Amino acid sequence: MTLGRSAWQAIEPLHAMIYFVPEAKDRFEALGLDAGSGYFASRSAAFGEASAETVIATFYNFNPAFIRRCIPAAWEKASPAQVLAARLEAADAALRRGLGDLVASDELVELAALTRKAAEAACERLEGRPLFAAHAALPWPTEPHLQLFHAQTLLREFRGDGHLAALLTAELTGLEALVVHAATGYLPASSLRKTRQWSEDEWAAAVTVLQERKIVEQGEELALTEAGAALRQGIEDHTDRLAEPAYSALGESGVNRLVELGKPLSRAIVEAGMLPHLKKK
Template identity: 60%
Template sequence: MTDLHHLTEPRDAIDHAVVRQTWRLAEPLHGMIYFVPEAHERYAALGLTGRDGYFASRAAAMGAVGAEPVVAAFYNFNPRLVTAALPAAWEKTTPAAVLAARLDAAGAALTRGLGDAVHSPEVAEAAGLARRAAESVTGRSEGRVLFAAHAALPWPDQPHLILWQAQTILREFRGDGHVAALLLAGLTGLQALVLHAASGEVPERFLRRSRGWSEEQWAGAVDDLRHRGVLEGDEPTLSDAGRALRASIEAATDRLAAPAYTVLGADGCRRLAELARPLSRTIVAAGLLDVANGIASRG
């Protein structure tokens, strides 16, 4: 197994703790799109309900793709779940229509969640910083399919939509790097979910059901990871080796995400985080990240 943690850093590398904090504090501004009713309603108007809306909306930037590229890029969903949605979605609508619906839903949800603050100078400043970060890595798309597809989309005009799209691009940049780290760690998509659940950060039930895995499939992955020595106990928890593996994966993910934030420098990252924190808290307080409404959990 290759350990990316010990690879030499670029001379202009930024502190990984700063990178992670900046991403985490801004992430709700993107992530709410998977939970808000505005998205469900707009996808349904195109004939896409439940999980069909999730898979089509996140994959639409790649064009009218079939299930196989989406299984590969999304990494941890049961392939049967994806094949039930794609390519059938493209018989009902087009990627362009889905992308327009998604952006419209994002705008409506942010306006509802942020209220008057959606037009504030803070949103405009955060949008400028996030867009600068996103655009700085458009020439570094190797191996980052979802990032490249989203980075190629035209930019909207309004600051709150620019902020949402920039954070979407940054999220897919980080996500593609995370997939690379998981691959190098020798983990399948299902095993990565099991490892995540064993950390205690997200309930097993939510991860298993939202990604479409059966109890038997989940139990098989648990057995595999126990045999590998990274899980222990009847109610599987991380062993010392499992905690070390998780830490290595997260460190590699941070390292691979860092190039997007280098252009801002530490001060710019801290400013983006400072601006994003109250906006994200407002989004959460408004109920825009209610996991019970998750698109990927429906259907």
């Protein structure tokens, strides 16, 4: 496992929770934004008043019609600055709830410093990473738990932009990439299709294309072929390589320390039920 993958897996819940917690939902609703609009607006607000086309390009696997229903209409209800403020307020409240006493711990302060060092190293490699670059221009929060959230946001988008490059290299459309993901069995195809707002006919058409390319096979369950598994692994390996510049700044010992510090904090988030697709342990 690469340095970047081990670090990402250890602390991803500290960012990913923002897409599920009621603290975010309530604040976006107060701005007049429903679930879809709140998601697209909050993640793209760093661009300013992003167009639907910008969101389609940088979010990759959502149905463009879904995005166009939400963007740019969201900006008529709330400014990007308001959305960004609401998101940070939500992160503050959610992390305080999920982490409890850990939110003021020395371990969190140390982890925040490590992730910030990695994120700032990533800022030296802006080229080809538009969503990351937009977030990199935002000011750093002052409190350690919010610095940790911001740093992990940057690292997540840095990795994500690299992942899109890997998907493009593999010649997968957004929907096809989603079908390949479903074929790994990590998340149900029905859930991925529904949350990204693809119709059953659109999904079936993409499955047919991927069957013709010998990437997936459809029996009782959708599954990867041997060639498809190799393609998927290649995409993940490519993504890992592109994420390495951030974590190489920490070195092996620094990443190991990040993982050691991050796992208990991430476990607290999961055990608080803040990531419903993950089982509490």
